Amino acid sequence: MNSIQFEYSMPRYVLSKMMGKVSKSFYWNSRLSCLRFRRVEVPKLPNDEWVKVKVKYGGICGSDLNLVLLKDSPTTSPFASFPFTIGHEVVGTIEEVGSKVENIQVGDRVVIDPILSCITRGIADPCPNCRRGDYNLCNFMTEGEISPGMLIGTCRDSGGSWGSYLVAHKSQVLKLPDNVDDLNGVLVEPFSCSLHAVLRNLPKKDDTVLVIGAGTIGICVVAAMRALEIPCRIVILAKHAFQAQLASRYGADEIIYLTKNKNYIYETAKSLYASVLEPIFGDPVVQGGADLIFECVGNKQSINDALRFARHGGKIVLLGLAGIIDGVDCTTVWLNELDIKGSFAYSTDEYQEKKMRTLQIAIELMRNGKVDLAPLVTHRFPLENYRDALSTVINKRKGSIIKVVLEP
Numbered sequence: 136m137n138s139i140q141f142e143y144s145m146p147r148y149v150l151s152k153m154m155g156k157v158s159k160s161f162y163w164n165s166r167l168s169c170l171r172f173r174r175v176e177v178p179k180l181p182n183d184e185w186v187k188v189k190v191k192y193g194g195i196c197g198s199d200l201n202l203v204l205l206k207d208s209p210t211t212s213p214f215a216s217f218p219f220t221i222g223h224e225v226v227g228t229i230e231e232v233g234s235k236v237e238n239i240q241v242g243d244r245v246v247i248d249p250i251l252s253c254i255t256r257g258i259a260d261p262c263p264n265c266r267r268g269d270y271n272l273c274n275f276m277t278e279g280e281i282s283p284g285m286l287i288g289t290c291r292d293s294g295g296s297w298g299s300y301l302v303a304h305k306s307q308v309l310k311l312p313d314n315v316d317d318l319n320g321v322l323v324e325p326f327s328c329s330l331h332a333v334l335r336n337l338p339k340k341d342d343t344v345l346v347i348g349a350g351t352i353g354i355c356v357v358a359a360m361r362a363l364e365i366p367c368r369i370v371i372l373a374k375h376a377f378q379a380q381l382a383s384r385y386g387a388d389e390i391i392y393l394t395k396n397k398n399y400i401y402e403t404a405k406s407l408y409a410s411v412l413e414p415i416f417g418d419p420v421v422q423g424g425a426d427l428i429f430e431c432v433g434n435k436q437s438i439n440d441a442l443r444f445a446r447h448g449g450k451i452v453l454l455g456l457a458g459i460i461d462g463v464d465c466t467t468v469w470l471n472e473l474d475i476k477g478s479f480a481y482s483t484d485e486y487q488e489k490k491m492r493t494l495q496i497a498i499e500l501m502r503n504g505k506v507d508l509a510p511l512v513t514h515r516f517p518l519e520n521y522r523d524a525l526s527t528v529i530n531k532r533k534g535s536i537i538k539v540v541l542e543p
Contacts, residue, residue: 136174136175136176136177136298136299136300136543137172137173137174137298137299137518137519137543138172138173138174138175138220138294138295138297138298138299139170139171139172139220139221139222139297139298139518139521139541140170140171140172140173140175140218140219140220140221141169141170141171141202141203141217141218141219141221142169142170142171142217142218143169143212143217143218144169147167147168147169148169148205150167150168151165151167151168151169151205152205154167155204155205159204159529160526162203162204162205162525163203163521163522163525163526164522169205170203171218172519172521175220175298177294177299177300178292178293178294178300178301178302179302180231180233180302181280181281181292181302182233182235182257182280183233183234183235183236184233184235184236184257184304184305185233185236185302185303185304185305186229186230186231186232186233186236186239186302186303186304186305186308187229187230187231187232187300187301187302188225188227188228188229188230188245188247188300188301188302188303188308189227189228189229189230189299189300190225190226190227190296190298190299190300190301190543191226191227191228191317191320191321191542192224192225192226192227192296192317192318192320192321192512192515192540192541192542193222193224193225193295193296193297193298193321193518193540193541193542193543194222194224194225194296194321194322194324194325194538194539194540194541195222195224195524195525195528195538195539195540195541196223196224196324196325197350197351197352197433197455197456198456199221199222199223199288199297200525200528200529201456201458202221203221203525204529206458207458208458208459210458211285213277213283214276214277214283214284214285214289215283215284215285215289215290216282216283216284216289216290216291216292217291218291219284219288219289219290219291219293219295220288220293220294220295220297220298220301221288221295221296221297222287222288222295222296222297222298222301222541223247223249223286223287223288223289223295223296223324224296224321224322224324224325224540225246225247225249225287225296225301225321225324226244226245226246226311226317226320226321226323227244227245227247227296227301228242228243228244228245229241229242229243229245229308230300233305235305236305237305239305239308239310243308243310244310244311244317244320245308245309245310245311246309246311246320246321246323246324246494246498247287247301247303247307247308247309247324248306248307248308248309248324248481248492248494249286249287249288249303249307249324250270250271250273250285250286250307250480250481250482251273251276251281251284251285251286251287251290251293252265252270252271252273252275252276253265253270253273253275253279254270254304254306255279255281255303255304255306255307256275256276256278256279256280256281257279257280257281258275258278258279262274262275268482268483268490269482269483270482270483271479271480271481271482272479272482281293286480287301287303287307296541296543297518297521297541297543298518298543299518299543309323309492309494309495309498311498312498312501312502314502315498315501315502316509318508318509318512319501319507319508319509321512321538321540322351322355322508322509322511322512322538323494323497323498323501324481324494325351325352325355325538326355326358326359326497326506326508327480327481327493327494327496327497328352328355328454328478328480328481329352329353329355329356329358329359329429329431329454330355330359330481330484330493330496330497330500331478331480331481331482331484331493332356332359332429332452332454332478333356333359333360333363333365333429334359334363334484334485334486334493334496335476335478335484336427336429336450336452336476336478337365338360338365338367338426338427339367339426340365340366340367341367342367342368342425342426342427343367343368343370343407343408343425343426343427344360344367344368344369344370344425344426344427344428344429345370345371345372345403345407345424345425345427345428345429345444346369346370346371346372346382346387346428346429346431347371347372347428347429347430347431347432347437347440347441347444347455348372348373348430348431348432348437348455349371349372349373349374349375349378349379349381349382349390350378350431350432350531350537351511351537351538352431352454352455353371353373353382353429353431353432354378354381354382354385354511354537355508355511356429356431356454357369357371357382357385357386357387358385358386358506358508359506360386361385361386361506362500362505362506363500363505367427368388368389369386369387369388369389370387370388370389370390370391370403370406370407370425371387371389371390371391372390372391372392372393372399372403372440373390373391373392373393374392374393375531375535377535377536377537378537379392381510381511381537384510385506389406391403391406397418397419400418400419400421400443401419403421403440403444404419404421404423404424404444407421407423407424407425407444407446408423409421409422409423409424409444409446410422410423418439418443420443421443421444423446423447424443424444424445424446424449425444425445425446425449426446426449426450427449427450427451427452428441428444428445428449428450428451428452429452429454430451430452430453430454430455430457431454431455432455433453433454433455433456433457433458434455434457434460435460435461435462435463437455438453438455438457438460438463439462439463439464441453442463442464442465442466442467442468442473443467445467445471445473446471447471447472448471448472448473448474449471449473449474450473450474450475450476451473451474451475451476452476452477452478453475453476453477453478454478481493481494484496486499511537511538512537512538512540513535513536513537513538513539514527514528514536514538514539514540515539515540515541515542516539516540516541516542517541517542518541518542518543521541524539524541527539
């Protein structure tokens, strides 16, 4: 089958880091980069508790872009096995079923919860986090019956959604209802990232919530709050008009446009009913701000903005996959006693007084007509046109681009 793989070697890595400074396209256009389009064997079922999935759509995630552009911190490198087929956002159909799999049939239309935790690894005595339901925090992602990998799309044994087929443990398979189409299906995973962050950090009804970033995750944060019928006030920072239109469509009350000058700081402060103070030098200081902030970008400006725009005693939730960032001013963390919370992927969350997998909650919200995310899929490319797909998603300013998916 055709597959887009990440193949690590120190010479490729060093050369790519050097040449990528000259032209970003080196990361995906050069045969000397870590990204390889190649023919590989269809992944085999590791044991009789697994299924094979024929991929219909594989999404391009922000974490995939960090990988392609070599922006990931080496902190995550032990939790991968090379070479691996990229891609963890997937909708597809069941192609093969192991003999110990029940209630899943060939031809079923499914999405996959990609995290490779204790149960998927055949570990008989699960770690405390997995027993508690926080399998995204599994202690054993390098152990068990399969190779290291936090999730499908980082493990050499599982395949990924940037290939024609992947394999998944029966516990990872979630069937799609007939009234949830494939475009919503491929967005179940990214929506669940936002949904998990919201469910674990529920805004109060009178809170002012600031969402920093109006890409897929930021818009999904807005959509999640409205799908859960939380009557908070939502302000969002956006770069482009098409992002603002979608943010408004999904329930944002106010949109502030990011600019290269400091105007957005004053505009955002005004929207948050905060005052602006001028230091002896440097950026303006904001006094007051949002009760709760979801940071959905993960760069120097967005982190500094999150710290700047939080009120005294406010909370910041980091979703933007920030890595090693220079130039972040942490003064307000202690000065304003901020509560900073990380959020990684999804696990089990409480919905309507039940504990469920976050992806299942996402599917339920779609099935019940609480949210329709299909409009976020703005571009589709055949797998062999992956270079065009990556160029499109990395150069968003050239068009109305939100979610780009591949069709293997």
